[in-house]
Amino acid sequence: MKALVVFYSLEGHTKFIASVIAKELKCDLLELQPEKEIPKTGFKKFFWGGKSAIFKEKPSLKNKIPDLEQYDTIFLGTPIWAGTYAPPINTFISDNEIKQKNIAFFACHSGGGAKKCFGRLQDFLKDNNIVGSIDFIDPKSDDEEKKSEIKNWLNDIIMTKLN
Secondary structure: OOEEEEEOOOOOHHHHHHHHHHHHHOOEEEEOOEOOOOOOOHHHHHHHHHHHHHOOOOOOEOOOOOOHHHOOEEEEEEEEEOOEEOHHHHHHHHHOOOOOOEEEEEEEEOOOOHHHHHHHHHHHOOOOEEEEEEEEEOOOOOOHHHHHHHHHHHHHHHHHHOO
C-alpha cells in the first residue's frame, strides 16, 4: 500500500493527527497551505473561516500537489467549520481527479459536525472506496490516549478494509 496523508490545519490539531498517521504508516505527508491564510484567533477566525466554508470557497494553494496516481490510499484530514470541511480541502478535491482510491477521513472540531462533514466528503468522492473515518474534539499533541486511538483505527482499516 502506498499512502498519502493530505490535510489542512489552522491551529495544529489536524496536523497532530496527520503526523501520527504518517509516522505509523511511514507514508507521505502533504499539508495544504493556502496563499492567503485565515486568521488564527478572534472574531475574524470564525467569521472568515465559517463564511469561506459555507460558500465552498476554493483558495489558491501555495504548495505543489504530487501525482496522485502513485498512491492507492489517501487519508484526508480537515478541521470542521460550519459542519463541513475547510476550504483548502475543497480546493484539493475539486482540482484533482481522485478516483478508484481507498479513502479515509479524519477531522478535528470543537464539538460536532463530523457525520455531516464526512457525508459531504463521501458524496464528493463517490468514485472511491471509503475505508473509514474518525474525529476528535481538539486533540493535543501530547495526548497519548488519542495517539493510541489513532493507531487502533489504522490497524482496523489495514486489517479489515485494505487486505
